[in-house]
Amino acid sequence: MTLGLGIESTAHTFSASVIDDSGKIRSNVKSVYRPPSGSGIHPREASRHHAEVAPSVVLSALKESSINYRELDFIAYSAGPGLGPCLRVGATISRFIAAYYDKPLIPVHHGVGHIELGSLLTDANDPLVLLLSGGHTMVLAAVNGRWRVFGETLDLTLGQLIDQFGRTIGLASPAGPTVEKIAEKGSKYVDMPYAVKGNDLSFSGLLTSVKRKMPEEIQENLAFSLQETAFAMLSEVAERALALLHKKELLVVGGVAANARLRQMLELVSDRHGCKLKDVPAEYAGDCGAQIAWTGWLYFKSGYSVKPEKAFVSQSWRIDEVDVPWRS
Amino acid sequence: MEKLIARGAEADIYLGRWGPLSAIYKVRTAKQYMAEELDKKIRRQRTVREARMLRAARSAVDTPHVLYVSQKKYTIVMEYINGKRMLDIIDKSPSQGKVMGEILGRLHMLNIIHGDPNTANFLFDSKKNKWYLVDFGLSYISSRKEDMAVDLHLVKEVVYVQHPTSFKEIMSGFYDGYMSVSGKMAGIVKKIDEIERRGRYARNRSFLF
Numbered sequence: 001m002t003l004g005l006g007i008e009s010t011a012h013t014f015s016a017s018v019i020d021d022s023g024k025i026r027s028n029v030k031s032v033y034r035p036p037s038g039s040g041i042h043p044r045e046a047s048r049h050h051a052e053v054a055p056s057v058v059l060s061a062l063k064e065s066s067i068n069y070r071e072l073d074f075i076a077y078s079a080g081p082g083l084g085p086c087l088r089v090g091a092t093i094s095r096f097i098a099a100y101y102d103k104p105l106i107p108v109h110h111g112v113g114h115i116e117l118g119s120l121l122t123d124a125n126d127p128l129v130l131l132l133s134g135g136h137t138m139v140l141a142a143v144n145g146r147w148r149v150f151g152e153t154l155d156l157t158l159g160q161l162i163d164q165f166g167r168t169i170g171l172a173s174p175a176g177p178t179v180e181k182i183a184e185k186g187s188k189y190v191d192m193p194y195a196v197k198g199n200d201l202s203f204s205g206l207l208t209s210v211k212r213k214m215p216e217e218i219q220e221n222l223a224f225s226l227q228e229t230a231f232a233m234l235s236e237v238a239e240r241a242l243a244l245l246h247k248k249e250l251l252v253v254g255g256v257a258a259n260a261r262l263r264q265m266l267e268l269v270s271d272r273h274g275c276k277l278k279d280v281p282a283e284y285a286g287d288c289g290a291q292i293a294w295t296g297w298l299y300f301k302s303g304y305s306v307k308p309e310k311a312f313v314s315q316s317w318r319i320d321e322v323d324v325p326w327r328s
Numbered sequence: 329m330e331k332l333i334a335r336g337a338e339a340d341i342y343l344g345r346w347g348p349l350s351a352i353y354k355v356r357t358a359k360q361y362m363a364e365e366l367d368k369k370i371r372r373q374r375t376v377r378e379a380r381m382l383r384a385a386r387s388a389v390d391t392p393h394v395l396y397v398s399q400k401k402y403t404i405v406m407e408y409i410n411g412k413r414m415l416d417i418i419d420k421s422p423s424q425g426k427v428m429g430e431i432l433g434r435l436h437m438l439n440i441i442h443g444d445p446n447t448a449n450f451l452f453d454s455k456k457n458k459w460y461l462v463d464f465g466l467s468y469i470s471s472r473k474e475d476m477a478v479d480l481h482l483v484k485e486v487v488y489v490q491h492p493t494s495f496k497e498i499m500s501g502f503y504d505g506y507m508s509v510s511g512k513m514a515g516i517v518k519k520i521d522e523i524e525r526r527g528r529y530a531r532n533r534s535f536l537f
Contacts, residue, residue: 081529135529141489143490143492144492148488149485150485150486151485154478189365189366191369196466197443198479198485199446199485199486200478225363228362232359232366235359235361235362236337239338244415244486265362268361272335272360311537315534316530316533316534317533317534318529320488
């Protein structure tokens with residue numbers, strides 16, 4: 001039995017998880033930094049939060065799975081992309097554990113982590129993937145040992161769009177769940193720019209337009225129209241990819257995947273193209289240690305790890321530059 | 329009666345007759361998942377736009393003849409092109425990338441941006457020995473280098489995913505073809521870099537800590 005520890009700390013969430021080689025998640029403990037209302041995540045404040053909670057989160061992850069450090073076979077950490085100060089907290093603690101107990105240390109790309117955990121939990125084999133988090137809005141498919149980008153945003157991500165709208169109406173990031181509730185009360189569709197460029201998307205015009213309409217329209221209708229437009233754009237891009245690549249599974253991962261209206265739309269998209277929507281349970285859709293631990297295991301099995309002195313973090317790291325040998 | 333031959337992302341494609349001719353019926357059907365106002369706006373806009381652009385592009389590239397347009401039914405009836413898709417040919421003969429470059433270059437010379445230049449939209453009719461460009465639903469007129477560069481970026485993106493093993497060869501032919509038909513294009517290729525650098529996480533910033 002192989003046991004691995006995964007540590008996630010790219011943005012607002014610090015989380016640790018123990019997973020075994022059958023894919024059973026033995027523990028998944030998180031602590032989420034909450035900024036004051038009306039503001040985004042301040043990297044320094046978030047990293048301070050992470051540094052404070054890190055020891056207790058890691059200890060409870062081990063305790064819940066009733067093992068100690070010596071029984072671990074590897075330590076995996078989220079190496080990027082993300083906020084520099086936050087990444088360093090998770091990476092430093094992981095490097096320390098790996099060096100002290102002499103365990104293999106495995107850097108994991110945060111986005112790959114979302115996808116691989118999603119595949120594990122939904123039994124997806126060869127899915128078309130929508131990766132929707134604070135940092136990513138991408139349509140991907142695995143080809144020749146890489147997750148290749150079929151389409152993506154040319155400017156803001158969907159998460160940023162919603163967070164920045166949230167901020168203008170006084171919400172703290174991540175604002176998704178609250179914006180979703182507000183949107184449910186809206187009913188009037190306000191005209192907004194719809195920007196699909198081939199397989200790519202652009203959300204910046206949408207943000208400008210919704211901000212400009214603030215004085216003349218109630219929040220509920222704006223939130224409703226913003227979601228309707230942005231999600232329709234995303235659904236269309238997903239449809240394009242399905243029509244061209246003929247995948248039989250559509251996997252949706254990342255924090256925004258928790259939105260019920262988006263799931264409903266993607267359900268209809270999947271039906272139309274005869275494919276199966278694979279949605280990840282809400283607990284694991286957002287950032288968590290399990291995504292790092294499981295991807296760590298996939299690398300461990302392929303024989304990849306780094307020496308503690310070579311451990312790196314990368315604030316900016318494209319997913320299509322990451323080798324994923326188990327997908328070749 | 330018309331027969332459904334393909335279901336694209338935004339339209340159903342039927343093969344039928346138009347008088348004596350074989351014809352394609354491109355029908356933009358309602359999308360259940362969209363807000364109704366938005367859905368109707370997009371379908372109307374794209375039907376009108378596609379018919380207009382199919383005609384406008386003809387002075388530079390071969391496109392199917394538009395036979396009939398119904399805004400009410402969101403339908404365009406056009407000449408049927410019995411051809412092979414670039415998508416299915418190009419892995420065997422990656423030098424065909426040049427053809428795509430030439431076609432797109434000629435289109436851009438007219439200040440028409442295709443908007444969705446993926447390899448399924450280039451069709452070769454072997455009887456007529458002609459390449460056709462189809463699917464103009466996302467097309468528009470623009471003389472901005474930025475917009476042309478996005479078109480090129482889309483080609484690159486789609487070739488990278490669908491033809492990863494012949495990516496380099498296809499793209500080098502593509503740029504050759506593109507440059508060969510258009511003198512003013514030098515700055516555009518540079519613009520692609522600019523667009524890609526604007527993309528998420530484009531500059532790798534990794535460090536030891």
